[in-house]
Amino acid sequence: MLPASGAFAFVPNAGRKPYKMNTMSYTQVVLAHLRKDLRLEWRAKDSINGMLFFSLLVVVVLAMAFDPGSYPTLARQISGGLIWVGLLFAAMTALNQSWSRELQNSVLDAHRLAAAPSSALFVGKAVANFLFVTAVELVLTPVFVIFYNLHPLGETWKLLLILPLGTLALVVNGTFFAALGLRTRNRETLLPLILLPVSMPALLAMIQATTNVLTGEREPTLWIKVLVAYIVVFTIACLFLFETILNAD
Amino acid sequence: MPRWALAYLAFTVVILVIGFQKAMTAPTEATMGNLYRVFFYHLPHAIISFVFPYLNCVASFAYLYWRSRDTDRAAAADAFALASAEMTVLYASIGLATGSIWGRAAWGIWWAWDARMTTYLLLWLLYVSYLLLRSFSAPGQTAVLSSVLGIFAAIDVPICFMSIRWYRTQHPAPVFGGDADSGIDPSMLPAVLWNMAAWALWGAFLLGVRYAVERRRQRQAAAYAVAFLEGEEPTGLEGAR
Numbered sequence: 001m002l003p004a005s006g007a008f009a010f011v012p013n014a015g016r017k018p019y020k021m022n023t024m025s026y027t028q029v030v031l032a033h034l035r036k037d038l039r040l041e042w043r044a045k046d047s048i049n050g051m052l053f054f055s056l057l058v059v060v061v062l063a064m065a066f067d068p069g070s071y072p073t074l075a076r077q078i079s080g081g082l083i084w085v086g087l088l089f090a091a092m093t094a095l096n097q098s099w100s101r102e103l104q105n106s107v108l109d110a111h112r113l114a115a116a117p118s119s120a121l122f123v124g125k126a127v128a129n130f131l132f133v134t135a136v137e138l139v140l141t142p143v144f145v146i147f148y149n150l151h152p153l154g155e156t157w158k159l160l161l162i163l164p165l166g167t168l169a170l171v172v173n174g175t176f177f178a179a180l181g182l183r184t185r186n187r188e189t190l191l192p193l194i195l196l197p198v199s200m201p202a203l204l205a206m207i208q209a210t211t212n213v214l215t216g217e218r219e220p221t222l223w224i225k226v227l228v229a230y231i232v233v234f235t236i237a238c239l240f241l242f243e244t245i246l247n248a249d
Numbered sequence: 250m251p252r253w254a255l256a257y258l259a260f261t262v263v264i265l266v267i268g269f270q271k272a273m274t275a276p277t278e279a280t281m282g283n284l285y286r287v288f289f290y291h292l293p294h295a296i297i298s299f300v301f302p303y304l305n306c307v308a309s310f311a312y313l314y315w316r317s318r319d320t321d322r323a324a325a326a327d328a329f330a331l332a333s334a335e336m337t338v339l340y341a342s343i344g345l346a347t348g349s350i351w352g353r354a355a356w357g358i359w360w361a362w363d364a365r366m367t368t369y370l371l372l373w374l375l376y377v378s379y380l381l382l383r384s385f386s387a388p389g390q391t392a393v394l395s396s397v398l399g400i401f402a403a404i405d406v407p408i409c410f411m412s413i414r415w416y417r418t419q420h421p422a423p424v425f426g427g428d429a430d431s432g433i434d435p436s437m438l439p440a441v442l443w444n445m446a447a448w449a450l451w452g453a454f455l456l457g458v459r460y461a462v463e464r465r466r467q468r469q470a471a472a473y474a475v476a477f478l479e480g481e482e483p484t485g486l487e488g489a490r
Contacts, residue, residue, distance in 0.1 A: 173401075180394055184386040193381050194398060197374040198405050201412040208416065226412050237404055241397050244313060248393040 029116045033124025040101065041132060047094040051136045054093055058086035059144055068148040075148050080210030083144050084166065084203065091133050091170055092192055095178040098129055103182070112246060122242040126175040133167050153216030162213065162220060165227045166206030172231060173199055176238040180245045202230045254457070261450040268447035271440035284354035289440050291347035293448035295369070298340035301452075302376065304333040306403035309396035316393070327392040328463035330399055334379050336456050341373040364417035371409045375402040 024032070041047055062082050068075040102108040111121055141163070144150070152159075174195055181190040196203075209223035250258075272289035308330035315323035348366065349359050360366065379402055383395045 180397060181382075181385070183390060184382075184394070186385065190382065190385050194378045197371065197378045198398075198401050200371050200374075201405065201408045204412055204416060222415060226408075226415070230408060233404060233408070234401075237401060241400065244393060245397055248390040249387070 024116065026117060026120055029120040030124045030127070033121055034127050037098070037125060037128035038131070041128070047097055047132050048135055050097075051090040051094050051132065052139060055086045055090040055136060055140050056143065058089060059083075059140070059147055062086070063147060068150075072149060072151065075150060076153065076214045077211065079144070079148055079150055080212075080214055081207045082148075083141070084207050084210065086144075087133065087137065087140070087167070088170060088199075088203070090136060091129070091167075091174060092195070094132060095129060095171075095174045096188055096191055098125060098175070099178045099182050100187075108182075108246075118243045118246050119239045121246070122175065122179070122238060125179075126172055126238075129171045129175050130168055133171055134164065137163055137167065150214065152214045154213040154220075155216075156213065158213050158220055158224075159210065161224060162206060162209045162227075165224065165231065166202070166209075169202035169206065169227055169231050169234075170199065172235050172238055173202075176234075176242065176245075179242070180248075183249070202227060205230065254454075257450075258454060261447065261454055264443065264447040264450055268440070268444040271443045275437045275440040281354045285351070287347050287350050287354070289437075289444045290448075291344060291351050292441060293445045294340045294347065295344035296445070297449055297452050298337055298344050298372070301333045301337040301340065301456075302372065302403060302406060304456075305330050305337065305376075305379075305399050308333060309399035309403070312392060312396040313400075323392070324467050325464065327396065328460050328467060330396060331383065331463055332456050332459035334376050334383075334395075334399065335459055336452060337376040338373065338380060339455070340452060341369065341376070345369065345373060364413050367417070368410050368413045371413070372406060375405060378402075 059082070062085075066074065066078075068079075099108075102111065111118070141159075174191075177195045177198070178187075178191055181187040181194065184190055205223040205226040209220035209227065212218045212220040212223065268289070272286055275286070275289070277283055278285035308326045311326035312323050312330060315326060348369075352361065352366075353359050379395060379398050382398050383391050386394050
């Protein structure tokens, strides 16, 4: 028995809400990328464990260069530089990993085909890397203070501002350059070679700000401003140029 | 080489010779003696090496703009970016080396971490890393990746400049203080100006040669690819990969 006339004019999705393409907002896409990276890290714990142990080794190796216990003033003067050098090298090991994961099973090509904005991929990845390096800092900084027998003379609470800002400055450009070097020959070698020269002003600012807090001789305000300016300028540059490097070939 | 380029080269050589003559016959400096004459080479190289990064930045933007609009112009912009980056490194290397000799003559030390020298070294490092990226990246990506890095480097130069200045002005001034070129004797001015002109002309000439060589390499690479696709045996183009 045929249904009533007109029933053959089948309209898909009739009576329901019309299809809507690309229903996720930008924030939702970023959060999806972030959730995925955090879940991967939670299951494997590769990046954080590697970075933690690496930075601990750097702290120990640097203690071979001078005796921090006997020279508290010297320790205060150079610890700002040492801790950032340790974190920088540690972060470098994780930044490469964070993108090479995406190469397995051509996930990166899937990202390129996806309708989602590509800068959201960058933001998600950068935020994830920021959280990983911050986690390492939370463990490393107390260890560093104990090992190097540090007694900061400035206002220590300002470190709570300087550490995240410095990490952000490292991680934004680090994530970008790791993506840039992703499909080059020996990318592990290339990343520090291109990241370090560009990061030099940021490194100077974070090291000076930290040293100013530790020695208490000057206010770190100028260097915090430099860091903020650096982060703003380069975040904008990264967001604009990320799509270009994602589709580089 | 076209005839006008030869004429330009001859003109440049004449100016270089005049510059050399002026530099060698300028009055001897009071404290440093003849060693100060390296200054006539240091100053032009140092100043001109700050021009090439701007050319590199403009060429990088031009490449990204033309990349999907006009392939040939994009390739030309890329060749120009490469040439200007190499010239930056060349002139900055000469500037650093002659500056170091000057420092040894004037201050008794080869290197000091003062504001200018540090900024200058950072500039040199930035463009060496640019060239490294070019040599590391896969042929199809070199132009895009390096143009992005060129833009980053150009953004970085002023930030570097300002932050190093703040860094060094916060600290006590180095004992040797004064600027190398503050108040030179008027009798030395002709030597400075002639050498400025000579090395600017020479830099432009090398830039042009390097650009032409890179354009030729691009054309050979394209011809090689076409010959390969058409199934012919590509011969005599081994260097054009």
